[in-house]
Amino acid sequence: MFKTSLITTLLLGLLSGSLPCQAGTSDAEAVNRAGMQRMLSQRIAKTYLMIGTDTRVDLAASQLDNSIAGVEENAQWLDEYAADRDIRKALNEATDTWHQYRQLALTRPDRSQSAELLRLADRLLSQSEALVRKIERHSGNQAARLVNRSGRQRMLRQRIAMLYLAMSWKLAEQGLRSDFDAAVNEFEHGLTELKESPQNTAQITSQLEKIDTQWRFARAGFTLADDSRFVPTVIVTTSDSLLRKLEQLTLDYERLAGSAR
Template identity: 40%
Template sequence: MNLTRRELTARLGAIGLLWLTAFAAQAISTDAEAINKAGRQRMLSQRIALSYFMIGVNANAAEAAQRIDAAVAEFHGNLMELRDYAKDPAVQAALDKEAQVWGAYSTLAVAKPNPAQGAQVLAQSEQLLAACEDVVQKLGVKAGTGAARLVGISGRQRMLSQKLGKYYLAMAWKLNAPDLESGFQKTLQDFDGNLQQLLAAPQNTPAITTGLNRVKADWALSKSVFTQYKQGRFAPLIVSSTSESILKQMDAITGLYVALAAGKK
């Protein structure tokens, strides 16, 4: 995807329009909503890298470019909303750090993908994830435990679905970066552990339990595909599809936890 200056200008203009749409969303009014929004930032940081690598391995490249544009726009909007909501100095400082890392990362994200730059995207996606995680943790301390905490865990599953795809596609692209396989394996373990923790949560409603059981079934199928990389077999199209499916399901479940934290049934 070699962008001319005119194409890049048009693309940045489209991102601007998407950003205005994202920013027009309903303002944050509760801690649970803030944790959910901050958790989406974690997911978006990984979604951008996953989509970048989709272009690199030529797996639905046009769709991947659209995902990057939408994710960049949403991240901008979420950051502004979180800054408007957060009054705690520690949270504000964490958001400032997130914004600083985001500036460099977003510039890389909309450029033409290449393996050398891909290593930078991978590294900066980790840096941005850490900054976003810090915001979630500080909001979590402010919110306490219970259902609001489950919002954070469930939201983290959204991120892990994208992080797994990121590592997998980076390996498929044969990206020259350290610790790809170990990072992939750790992320697999993290998703497994979090899913078990959510399934065992006493606060779960029947709708949440049903949703989690669906994710559990899809996750079993995903793992069978993931493990084939050890035999040198990669299926980028399948992984990009299953990552998207799990993301959508976990997003819906996170919304149910947000409603639960707000006292809604």
């Protein structure tokens, strides 16, 4: 399974390398794609832990393959976009980490390797965050901040699921619970910030209301973890459903940012 994923990824990389350079690339799309790298850093770790905990393994294998291909595609796009030296430097640092992370993510999940995997996932997250901020500053577009914030929400939803799975697997890494609680709280604050934005359209407001309703339902399942009663399949399912809504929300903000240029 993992060898097949690697071959698929390499073929996609070769094909994407033959594509013509994109013209007139959008700063808002660059923020979205760099932000997507944040999310994928957590999603890949989540799928690794899904396989390790025997949670919807077939789905996890498919998500892992697609996520790795997504990182490769976004990296190619951002390499063509890189607007200045600072952005190029940040992209190169993230790419170096990605090569190490990809290699480990494609191995069979093992408890003894989980600490290193989570460390690389966090490093790629941090470097991708730095890249997003540099692109946002370069754009000078206020609406690009909303693309960033919405994109960070989708990352947080994957991070929450990843940390939940790590706790359910009873990994020995320190700080899992505090990191989980911090991610849940940040998601709450981010959702409030987006709901209060005066730039929201009627469509965005409606989408945010649906996300808020589903989030409340998903959060109710977290309380079971307090009693060490984990429901990973439920958390993974709600995480994926929310991710689809957050992807659409981020695209809506991207279009809003494009119209504001």
